[in-house]
Amino acid sequence: MLEQLIEYVPLLVGVVVAVGTALGMLVLNAVLGPKRTNPSKHEAFECGNPSLGPARNRFHVKYYLVALVFLVFDVEVVFLLPWAVEYRRLLDSPLLGGIVLLEALLFVAVLAVGLLYVWKRDALRLD
Amino acid sequence: MLELVLIAFAKCVFLFLAFLLGGAAILSWVERKMSAVIQDRIGPNRAAVFGFTAFGLFHPIADGIKMLFKEDFVPARADKILFFFAPVLSFVPPLLAFMAIPFGPPVAGREWLMVSDSQMGLLFLLAVASIGVYGHTLAGWSSDNKFSLMGALRTSSQLFSYEVGLTLSLLGVFMVYGTIMPQAIIGGQSELMWGWLPRWGIVTQPLGFILFMLASIAETKRAPFDLPEADSELVAGYSTEYSSMRFAMFFLSEFVGILLVSAFGAVLFLGGWNIPFLAGDAWWVVLLQVGAFLAKVGALVYLQMLVRWTVPRMRFDQVIDFGWKYLIPFGLLNLLATAVVLAVWR
Incomplete structure (x- = not known):
């Protein structure tokens, strides 16, 4: 178990180095930069006009729909990944060789019907 | 184990700091110079060290130094x-x-x-x-x-x-x-x-x-x-x-x-x-x-x-x-x- 985990040690080192670089840059900037403040500096930028209040209003639900549809399709693509990697080896296997292509056709057909459905229901229209 | 960590550390430092951040800095110069050529301008050519402009290659460095000395500001x-x-x-x-x-x-x-x-x-x-x-x-x-x-x-x-x-x-x-x-x-x-x-x-x-x-x-x-x-x-x-x-x-x-x-x-x-x-x-x-x-x-x-x-x-x-x-x-x-x-x- 431990031997298998050892190959992930470089990744851990990388995370530490990358986050350290980012934080180092920020700290250096905080130390070296000036500190001069005034009230209008703290206002949200709205092209020079006085701000019209907080920005965290309601926004259009279609952005949420796109995210929802993405969730479904991304998971389905993840299901296709192992199939794609093993495809050529499965083709050569006597047991599964015949059905591996059929299986994918069926899966993609279901995926396509789903895409067609959200397409026709205008879930992907943002205008 | 220690050897593994040290090698990975050296590789990461080289990859992130020298290659990627250096590469990104040079890319910012390439982008500005290329857009200038496409739009028939001259592009960055002012930053100079002892009179050398090196086709504006000092601009990314000047930008980095400028960013470092700006105020670290968080809106209220x-x-x-x-x-x-x-x-x-x-x-x-x-x-x-x-x-x-x-x-x-x-x-x-x-x-x-x-x-x-x-x-x-x-x-x-x-x-x-x-x-x-x-x-x-x-x-x-x-x-x-x-x-x-x-x-x-x-x-x-x-x-x-x-x-x-x-x-x-x-x-x-x-x-x-x-x-x-x-x-x-x-x-x-x-x-x-x-x-x-x-x-x-x-x-x-x-x-x-x-x-x-x-x-x-x-x-x-x-x-x-x-x-x-x-x-x-x-x-x-x-x-x-x-x-x-x-x-x-x-x-x-x-x-x-x-x-x-x-x-x-x-x-x-x-x-x-x-x-x-x-x-x-x-x-x-x-x-x-x-x-x-x-x-x-x-x-x-x-x-x-x-x-x-x-x-x-x-x-x-x-x-x-x-x-x-x-x-x-x-x-x-x-x-x-x-x-x-x-x-x-x-």
């Missing part, structure tokens, strides 16, 4: 914690994703030119690179600025829409070479078809390459898909309220992202470090192969910059439409065509 209405972590979250993932990219062949039986040779292979790259969207979205949301919020919403919608298309365009490559390990994919691409044609991804998956390039330009949020930071509509999109080093981190992460998709494209479709008809493990061969990989990355970066400065911006609903109604159907078509061809032509 912003969410302090998220505002602080958003740039880090968008800056770190593209750097980390580079750890799965091999810059050259194994030397003396070990992967000296690659930080992490883990079993996850390119899956690690895909997984980590898509974390970056959190950084951009949180930056826009935490700023409490209308332009930032619009930019954040557009970023998340756009990256979601093209993520699926991007992954679909890669499936064909994984099918042809039967693996997700980068070195094994490059090994598969090093073979020759009919004794003369390199079996590169661009040869076996031409449609996949086109889909990948389109999706990756959208993933790096650049024209014609630069809606998240459309300057003429949203001021600066999600980074409107950011200044000093925090802004520089968004800026750098964009350029590292360009390098990342170019390197990813080079590994998958242009044969990685492979030079056709050249094999062996002499030191000059390895050096040539690393050079070839960097040249391929450079070629893809050049292609992206050319697109950036010649194609006008699309409308946002067109961008989303293009992702769902063209990229994904064509990606599925490419997948099925590859499956049928591989089944028939065994």
Whole structure:
């Protein structure tokens, strides 16, 4: 178990180095930069006009729909990944060789019907 | 164990600081100079050291120093914690994703030119690179600025829409070479078809390459898909309220992202470090192969910059439409065509 985990040690080192670089840059900037403040500096930028209040209003639900549809399709693509990697080896296997292509056709057909459905229901229209 | 950590540390420091941040700085110069040439201007040429301007190559350094000495500012209405972590979250993932990219062949039986040779292979790259969207979205949301919020919403919608298309365009490559390990994919691409044609991804998956390039330009949020930071509509999109080093981190992460998709494209479709008809493990061969990989990355970066400065911006609903109604159907078509061809032509 431990031997298998050892190959992930470089990744851990990388995370530490990358986050350290980012934080180092920020700290250096905080130390070296000036500190001069005034009230209008703290206002949200709205092209020079006085701000019209907080920005965290309601926004259009279609952005949420796109995210929802993405969730479904991304998971389905993840299901296709192992199939794609093993495809050529499965083709050569006597047991599964015949059905591996059929299986994918069926899966993609279901995926396509789903895409067609959200397409026709205008879930992907943002205008 | 200690040796492993030290080697990984040295590789990471070299890769992140020298190669990626240096590369991003040079890319900012390339972009400014290239846009100048395309628009018939001269471009950066003022920053000078003892009268030397070196074609404006000192500008990235001057920019870095300037950013470092600007005020580290947090607006009063912003969410302090998220505002602080958003740039880090968008800056770190593209750097980390580079750890799965091999810059050259194994030397003396070990992967000296690659930080992490883990079993996850390119899956690690895909997984980590898509974390970056959190950084951009949180930056826009935490700023409490209308332009930032619009930019954040557009970023998340756009990256979601093209993520699926991007992954679909890669499936064909994984099918042809039967693996997700980068070195094994490059090994598969090093073979020759009919004794003369390199079996590169661009040869076996031409449609996949086109889909990948389109999706990756959208993933790096650049024209014609630069809606998240459309300057003429949203001021600066999600980074409107950011200044000093925090802004520089968004800026750098964009350029590292360009390098990342170019390197990813080079590994998958242009044969990685492979030079056709050249094999062996002499030191000059390895050096040539690393050079070839960097040249391929450079070629893809050049292609992206050319697109950036010649194609006008699309409308946002067109961008989303293009992702769902063209990229994904064509990606599925490419997948099925590859499956049928591989089944028939065994």
